[in-house]
Structure formats: structure tokens, C-alpha cells
Amino acid sequence: MEKKNIDWSNLGFGYIPTEYRYVSNYKNGTWDEGALTTDSTVVINECAGVLQYAQTVFEGLKAYTTEDGRIVTFRPDLNAARLESSALRLEMPAFPQDRFVDAVTQLVKANAAYVPPYGSGATLYIRPYIFGTNPVIGVKPADEYQFRVFCTPVGPYFKGGVRPLTIRVCDFDRAAPHGTGHIKAGLNYAMSLHAIVTAHQEGYDENMYLDAATRTKVEETGGANFLFVTKDNKVVTPKSPTILPSITRRSLVHVAKEYLGLEVEEREIYVSELKDMAECGLCGTAAVISPVGKIVDHGTEICFPSGMSQMGPITKKLYDTLTGIQMGRLEAPEGWIHVIE
Numbered sequence: 487m488e489k490k491n492i493d494w495s496n497l498g499f500g501y502i503p504t505e506y507r508y509v510s511n512y513k514n515g516t517w518d519e520g521a522l523t524t525d526s527t528v529v530i531n532e533c534a535g536v537l538q539y540a541q542t543v544f545e546g547l548k549a550y551t552t553e554d555g556r557i558v559t560f561r562p563d564l565n566a567a568r569l570e571s572s573a574l575r576l577e578m579p580a581f582p583q584d585r586f587v588d589a590v591t592q593l594v595k596a597n598a599a600y601v602p603p604y605g606s607g608a609t610l611y612i613r614p615y616i617f618g619t620n621p622v623i624g625v626k627p628a629d630e631y632q633f634r635v636f637c638t639p640v641g642p643y644f645k646g647g648v649r650p651l652t653i654r655v656c657d658f659d660r661a662a663p664h665g666t667g668h669i670k671a672g673l674n675y676a677m678s679l680h681a682i683v684t685a686h687q688e689g690y691d692e693n694m695y696l697d698a699a700t701r702t703k704v705e706e707t708g709g710a711n712f713l714f715v716t717k718d719n720k721v722v723t724p725k726s727p728t729i730l731p732s733i734t735r736r737s738l739v740h741v742a743k744e745y746l747g748l749e750v751e752e753r754e755i756y757v758s759e760l761k762d763m764a765e766c767g768l769c770g771t772a773a774v775i776s777p778v779g780k781i782v783d784h785g786t787e788i789c790f791p792s793g794m795s796q797m798g799p800i801t802k803k804l805y806d807t808l809t810g811i812q813m814g815r816l817e818a819p820e821g822w823i824h825v826i827e
């Protein structure tokens with residue numbers, strides 16, 4: 487298969503259409519058989535549920551080429567399960583989990599020319615989502631939905647080297663107690679836009695959201711979970727019912743325990759403890775881990791000993807081990823690598 491003529495290493499993170507996308511429609515209580523299509527447009531009624539009441543949920547994962555030349559995705563079964571729980575919370579029909587993995591597989595196969603080569607640092611980002619398509623004006627769930635998956639090649643996350651982030655403790659809340667913080671829904675992102683735009687204006691890379699009830703505990707950023715390392719090399723990550731269960735964070739916890747023999751605590755983390763941490767990182771599909779160098783809490787700077795020019799040593803070990811597993815340089819736990827071709 488002939489690869490597209492793309493400057494993989496210099497790609498950014500933007501939408502570049504590929505040849506195929508996968509579409510299945512839900513009507514009269516069932517999903518149709520679904521198919522690949524070359525049509526990148528969605529035509530829906532002006533009153534569609536997604537447009538009026540934001541009934542939409544999504545996922546994000548990537549396909550890439552391993553050291554031995556296989557095209558794979560990482561733990562897509564967990565994306566399938568999470569999309570289901572997100573959909574059910576918004577009164578949307580779940581897309582069957584085995585069909586989700588099959589749709590992703592078909593899509594990546596069809597767009598294999600867009601899967602970046604091993605070593606380029608680039609990946610093929612895959613975006614599955616479900617949205618309400620039929621007219622809804624009284625507030626209720628839609629009756630008809632579309633499940634769609636498209637993909638777009640994206641460049642290396644740490645282009646030009648690792649740059650630790652500066653984060654502010656945010657005065658806006660991301661998720662209410664008993665709300666929707668634990669699902670991957672567009673609505674959680676719509677309300678985060680003002681917070682991220684103002685953070686950028688003030689020179690911060692990201693927002694650290696606190697628990698809305700007490701505003702004393704660390705939750706997550708707009709799109710990534712936190713991971714900390716204590717001064718005695720324990721990995722600590724926030725436990726909260728209102729954060730999104732990151733697949734990267736869950737994988738890193740396993741890697742920390744089973745590959746690196748580190749002690750891991752998943753527990754509530756108070757803002758007052760941050761000054762005692764040795765390392766801090768953000769976990770998500772895009773970067774795996776982005777190191778955080780500094781957190782600013784209303785004028786008080788918390789600077790991690792790992793500094794502003796590199797990843798902390800434990801963060802680096804976690805990063806190298808998980809990316810090693812993903813790229814096929816290290817043996818993966820059973821079921822983590824889904825081979826496409």
C-alpha cells in the first residue's frame with residue numbers, strides 16, 4: 487500500500503480529511519448495518535437533537551505503525567465501553583461494543599495510506615461519535631441517531647522537544663457532583679471553552695479544575711487526567727466520581743505497578759498537598775503524558791522539582807514504558823494491542 491505524500495513529522499493537530507469514514511444510523515429502535523462512505527458531510531434537520539440540546543458523545547483513540555510494521559490501535563475495547571456508558575447517561579442508544587471495534591478496524595484499513603510510518607511520531611487520530619439527528623423541540627431525547635467515525639493524521643505531540651506545562655487553578659468548575667463529568671460528552675467541552683481561552687490569554691497552558699462541592703481537591707484539566715509522583719516515588723492519581731476515566735491513566739497505573747514495581751495510590755488529592763509532590767503530568771491519548779512544571783494557585787506558584795525543561799524521572803519511565811508497549815518494543819499485556827493489519 488502506497489502511503490500518502492504527507493510530511494508526517496511536521497503535521498500539527500488539525501483536521502485533514504481522509505478518504506473514508508464509517509456511518510451507521512439508528513432508527514425505529516435499531517442500528518442499520520453501517521458502511522464506509524467517502525462523503526465527509528453530515529446533512530441533518532435544522533431542529534436535530536444535537537443542534538438544540540447538545541445530545542452528542544464522543545471518543546478519541548489513535549492508530550499507528552509499530553516497530554515491526556503492523557498497523558494497530560491501543561485498547562479500542564475500552565473506548566467502545568466508555569462510549570456506551572457516555573451514551574446511556576445522555577439517554578442515547580449504545581452502539582454495540584463489538585461493532586465499534588469492527589467499525590474502527592474497517593475505517594483504519596480503508597485509510598491505511600494515512601497511517602503514519604513508525605518513527606515519524608505522527609499517528610492517525612480516530613474520532614467516533616454519536617449524535618441525535620431527528621427534530622426535537624420539546625426537551626426530550628431524540629429517536630434517531632448517527633454513529634460516525636472519521637480519522638485524521640496528526641503530528642507528533644512533542645514536536646521540538648518536551649516542554650513542561652504551566653497550569654492555573656481554575657475558578658470555573660468543570661463538573662457538578664452527580665453531573666456529567668465522568669462521561670465524554672461535547673457539553674463538557676462547550677463549557678470549558680471560556681475557561682481555556684482566558685487561561686491562554688493569561689499565559690497558562692491548561693486549567694486545573696477542582697471538585698465543585700468543596701473546591702479543595704484536584705480533579706483534572708479540560709481533557710486530561712492528573713498523575714503525580716510523591717517525593718518517595720509513589721504514583722498518586724485523583725479518585726473522583728466526576729472525572730473522566732482516562733484509558734491512558736488506567737494503563738499508566740497498570741504499568742507503574744506491574745512493569746516498574748511502583749506503589750500506586752488512587753485517592754482524593756488535596757490542593758494543599760501539591761507543594762509536596764515531586765512530579766506532575768497530564769495523561770490522555772494525545773500526549774500519553776505531558777509533564778507539568780508549574781501550577782499557579784491565585785498568585786502562589788508551585789514549582790515541581792522536575793523543572794521547566796524536562797519530564798521528571800518517574801514520569802519519563804512511565805512515558806517510555808507505555809509508549810514502548812504501544813509501539814511494540816515491549817511486551818504488551820494481553821488484549822492491549824488490537825492489530826488491524
Ligand SMILES: *Cc1c(COP(=O)(O)O)cnc(C)c1O
Nearest residue numbers: 709710711730732733734770771
Ligand atoms: C478524553 C479525556 C481524557 C483522556 O482520556 P484518554 O482515554 O486517556 O484519552 C481525560 N479527561 C477528559 C475530560 C477527557 O475528555
